[in-house]
Amino acid sequence: MSHELEPITDPGLPDHVHRAADTDPVAEKRAERQVAILFALSAIGTILFIASYIYIPTTEFIFLPVLGSTNAHELFLGLGLGLSLLFIGLGAVHWAKTLMPDNEIIAERHVMRSEDVDRKGFVDTVKEGAAASGLGRRSLIKRSLGLSLGLSALTPLLFLRDLGPLPKKQLETTNWKTGTRLVTDPGDRAIKASDLEVGAVAQVLPQLLPGEERTLSNIGKDAVLLIRLRPEEFELSPERLSWTYEGIIAFSKICSHMGCAVALYEQQTKHLLCPCHQSTFDVPRAAKVIFGPSARPLPQLAITVDSEGYLIAQKPFSEPVGPSFWERSS
């Protein structure tokens, strides 16, 4: 590269500029005082922390603009500890920046490659060792060693299996079976069709058999929302219409997008919203997706009544509830 093509010459490193405190004793004294003040503020913060712990009752509330009514005990504890730690840090940094030595140190970069002599020595050592072990000649040992090393590498796979029980068909099945009664959540009371007025909703779960317990993982897939409309408002296929009972329609509450609980029911528009990503389902049209990221309608639960008039499931869900998963069949 010729000199003519380089219009700006390398200016090199700038001169070292001394700080005021390095040259002026007055500035040095001032910096020292500043650091001391910062540390003193930290001490005041700690004293505030201790004092508010001891003297401010936990039930004391004060009114602050913007924040409103605030618990004084918690407020001054937090304020005290915050000031205490913040000013230790600020003092230490100010001390280092103004008073501690500011020698400039230049560290040159070096080539990463090792010296040729060192490289040759390493290769020689490896070759020497290989020759001494005689691996090249003793193929029986070589192969048996390969086998044992390879097999031992498989053992961690067994530990992976211990991460938990296999999911089996749990994602595809729920606890709704033919004839399972719908019971209120919470309360576990069976409900009759006549218990719901037009426009009413009910959060329901499958009735527990004697001895069974309600687990969160079961609620997480069994939760169902009942909605009563006027029967003439439905726009359903004959099959889906037979899954309703006198205007009562039941949907899985688990969103088919990401599994949030879909239960924001707008009575006037008859839309069902998911609060997480605003997927909107049209209830009279079998929870057809009319807005949002969800790809499938909410699964509909076929319901009817038993001989005593209580609402029951006609049959299990016809498709897996909740979001998509890798092995999902439909």
Add this chain to the structure above:
Amino acid sequence: MKRLSRYRRHRFAGPVLLVFALFMIGTTFSVASATTQKSASTLVRSAAVDEGRQIFLKGCSSCHGLNAEGGSIAPSLIGVGAAAVDFQVGTGRMPMADMSVQAMRKQPAYTPDEVAALATYVASLSPGPAIPTQDVVNYERDGNTAQGGELFRTNCAMCHNFAGQGGALSQGKFAPSLMSSEPVQIYEAMILGPQSMPVFSDKVITPAEKLSIIKWIKASQSEPAHGGASLGRVGPVTEGLLIWTLGLGLLIGIAVWLATKAR
């Protein structure tokens, strides 16, 4: 008697006698036909119905129709009951200020007495849910705060927020905050399902459970902010906004100060 008989040929004697006779007949008839107690309350109620009808004709009929039969922009009020009037007019949602997507809560346009008269009039059109009495809504006596919290989280929290602060619905509609709701209004909202809200039937959420929900909401209204500023109790949105602006801004400021050489 003698004094009276002096006036028997007076020119007002005829009319006075006629009025007296009519009064006697009417009184005798009312005493004979029904118990006085019942007829008195009927009179009071019909007076309230008339007063309510007058208020209705002035303030409501332009949208809801002269006989509350509904119109193209407003629903029929026949059969909605006194509770619906008490909720909608008592919270100021009706009459609506404008034709927006949702009737807003505001200062009521009518006094409690006028609301009661309107409710009596609308209830007289066809039976509907009555206003729950103070004895029914005695949540302090009959409610259970913990049970109410459980019911609230399953049935109410998805729209009204986990702390009753309200939340967004679709297309500008929203579930209002419950922080200034009165017990009777909450009870009425659950049995009526006003606007976007669904109905919560008495068999699905029993009256006792409704009182538990009310007790939980009242407890939530007076819940002090123990953890410092509550930031509106709407969850991660305000908290995230604060930490991403104020918190991160502070950290950037400190980083800049750290890297600046002292003079």
